[in-house]
Amino acid sequence: MTVEPGPARDLTRQTDLARQGDVALPATGGAAGVPLRVRAEIAARETEAERLIGWVQLAMVLFFAALYSLAPRAEGADGFNFVPLALAAYFLFTVLRVALSYRFELPVWYLVVSIVVDVTLLCGLIFSFHIQYAQPATFYLKAPTLMYLFLFIALRALRFDPRFVLITGTLGALGWIALVAYAVTRDMGEMYITRNYVEYLTSNAILIGAELDKIIVIIGVTLCLSVALYRGRRMLLDSVRDHAAAEDLRRFFAPEVAHSITDADETLVAGRGSLREAAVMMVDIRSFTRIAATLPPATVMAVLARYQEAVLGVIARHGGQVDKFLGDGVLATFGAVSPSDTAAADALRAGLELPRIFAGLGPELAALGWPEDLRAGAAVSFGPVTAGVVGAAGRLEFTVIGDAVNRAAKLEDANKAQGSIVLTDAATLEAASHQGFDGAAAVLRPGQTVAGLAAPVDLVVLA
Missing domain, CATH: 3.30.70.1230 (Nucleotide cyclase, GGDEF domain)
Incomplete structure (x- = not known):
């Protein structure tokens, strides 16, 4: 029996996609023993997820750029302003990432680089606050901008792959530890370590317990999301496998x-x-x-x-x-x-x-x-x-x-x-x-x- 050229091309494309998925889809979360055609469908869905992540990131940077351009300059921000340069660089990187995602399946190393760029940008912006506002380094430890780290972590959950959530959360925790270490080890000047919460809030003092709380929350959220994704990924694999089986069933039965x-x-x-x-x-x-x-x-x-x-x-x-x-x-x-x-x-x-x-x-x-x-x-x-x-x-x-x-x-x-x-x-x-x-x-x-x-x-x- 001859095979039509069209289906043959589709089968070849699915096979190639599945082979690429051998890199992007390791034997985790129940992936071991998954049929090639099911792996191809999983790889296709993950490619769609990466495009969605890219578009969300692009929307975020455009939103922040618009907000920054419309908002008046904050009082006391007389130092060098890193924000416009950081937003411009991140915008170009995100546009490149979205464009490449439509040309081929993004390799794992590129996705890891993208996560590093996300976390580095966020930590760099936080670090720049003490320069921009001419304040001691401990000043940036109270910046609410840290909350955006959880947005980056949650964004990686769209792929249903716990590895990338773990990488994002781990890099975020390490980045914050580095910022705390810099604030503690540089010439203290007006800064000092305290155990008084009121002093921590009203001065340039460092409260080690508060910084530990932030790190614990980052790690906790990362682990909870990763476990949920691991379980969800197993359900996804079973669902796709059952969907493929149901489609095959419709070919054997009315x-x-x-x-x-x-x-x-x-x-x-x-x-x-x-x-x-x-x-x-x-x-x-x-x-x-x-x-x-x-x-x-x-x-x-x-x-x-x-x-x-x-x-x-x-x-x-x-x-x-x-x-x-x-x-x-x-x-x-x-x-x-x-x-x-x-x-x-x-x-x-x-x-x-x-x-x-x-x-x-x-x-x-x-x-x-x-x-x-x-x-x-x-x-x-x-x-x-x-x-x-x-x-x-x-x-x-x-x-x-x-x-x-x-x-x-x-x-x-x-x-x-x-x-x-x-x-x-x-x-x-x-x-x-x-x-x-x-x-x-x-x-x-x-x-x-x-x-x-x-x-x-x-x-x-x-x-």
Whole structure:
């Protein structure tokens, strides 16, 4: 079976992204053993998070620049003003960071450099206060600007990676320790260390306990956020993995069946089902086993894929769902997964369309290597069925069970004896007629013997 160029490019891009994610997505928080395609989706989401962080930082620097330009100069700020230069440099760095994030996935070292720039800028601004205001170094220890450090820490939580929160918090704590150490070790002058809180607030005194409190809070917030992110990251990985599994499930089941499984309020167990009036259709290729034995496996699979795709399209257009593929056979239901007042009519309309589809497939399958004209048949039976879950705890299957299922299979076999393409019985035709089906072209063959059924059946040939 050939792979379309478009999906191939998407798969290659996802694989490349996942391989890049081997750097950005270590085996932490449950990442070990994550499938490559899930890692690719995680890496894509983290790239989006980095862009969001960049835009938030850009908005912050623009906001502070606007606020600084509009606000009057603070009284007593006669020293050299570092703020305009710092904001300008940070603005340029942030713009570069946002631009690069749209060109490629930012490597870990660049993200760490970005964090260092954030913390260095903040600590540098705080340090500049004692120069700008011509005050002793202890003056900057009381600056409320330190609170912005928590904004930088929280901003890194948008990525759902605890490493970057830990790095930001650790650098912030070390930066503040360095500022405190500088204030304590330089020529004290008018500064002194005190244990009096009032003196600390009203003078240039240093209260060691107050500075320890700030460091403890920085470390505490960092650790709490990191633990929360670690747990959240595990949930994120499980969620993405489950999302990928659910998407795969929708490819193996009809959408209605997949939704009934993934959206169930309770854990699915074997033995639960619903009794409904439904139509069952069985479609089969004539002499498939004999012909397939003479062909290469690749040809057989290509023919099967094209045939099943065409049949599935007809069934879906008329509101049916494929219950399962049985080799070259297709078992479909109408009104079994979700109730329908027109199940029998929809199934017969689909059956009437199939001969045209079979005829149209002939040239395509011949081009793929099928050596004969496509000969296929279909049968429809309507009646009560039980739709639900069967199997054991470790292996479940959603299916339909009932006399209508067995009857559809036997009627499809009867196509060969009747020389027909689409076959049903009189009871199904009557139910379909009450549901709006026009059976004018149907041919009734009463009292026919069908292998596997105990009593004669009034057969109806649709095509």
